[in-house]
Amino acid sequence: MSSISAINTSAYPGLAESVAPPQSSYVQQNSALQTASITPQESNSNVDLSSYYSEVMPGDLLQSVSENVVQAAHDLDNALSNALQNGYSVQDAVNIQLAKTAYEANCRVAKTTFELSV
Numbered sequence: 001m002s003s004i005s006a007i008n009t010s011a012y013p014g015l016a017e018s019v020a021p022p023q024s025s026y027v028q029q030n031s032a033l034q035t036a037s038i039t040p041q042e043s044n045s046n047v048d049l050s051s052y053y054s055e056v057m058p059g060d061l062l063q064s065v066s067e068n069v070v071q072a073a074h075d076l077d078n079a080l081s082n083a084l085q086n087g088y089s090v091q092d093a094v095n096i097q098l099a100k101t102a103y104e105a106n107c108r109v110a111k112t113t114f115e116l117s118v
Contacts, residue, residue, distance in 0.1 A: 062113060065110045065113045071106075072102045073103055
């Protein structure tokens with residue numbers, strides 16, 4: 001007998017039923033969504049979007065993108081430091097890969113933002 005087959009699963013069905021959400025809340029949410037649906041008359045109304053981007057400052061965008069790159073670099077540095085301190089476990093490898101991917105993505109966004117703003 002393997003260690004997996006030796007596990008007693010008799011208590012699991014009772015646990016699943018005790019955790020399941022009550023049906024009444026689902027019915028209430030579903031009926032609330034149906035009453036809030038958009039009618040055809042509402043969808044044909046005109047919306048003025050002429051000043052949608054009027055308050056966006058280009059400097060603010062470049063600054064926030066730059067701050068995101070710096071934060072991603074700090075996260076990558078922290079992931080590498082933690083890996084060295086912990087002895088480079090599997091979780092450390094995953095954290096490093098995620099931080100590296102986030103850093104690369106932020107760098108691409110910064111490069112694109114800079115090219116579009118010039």
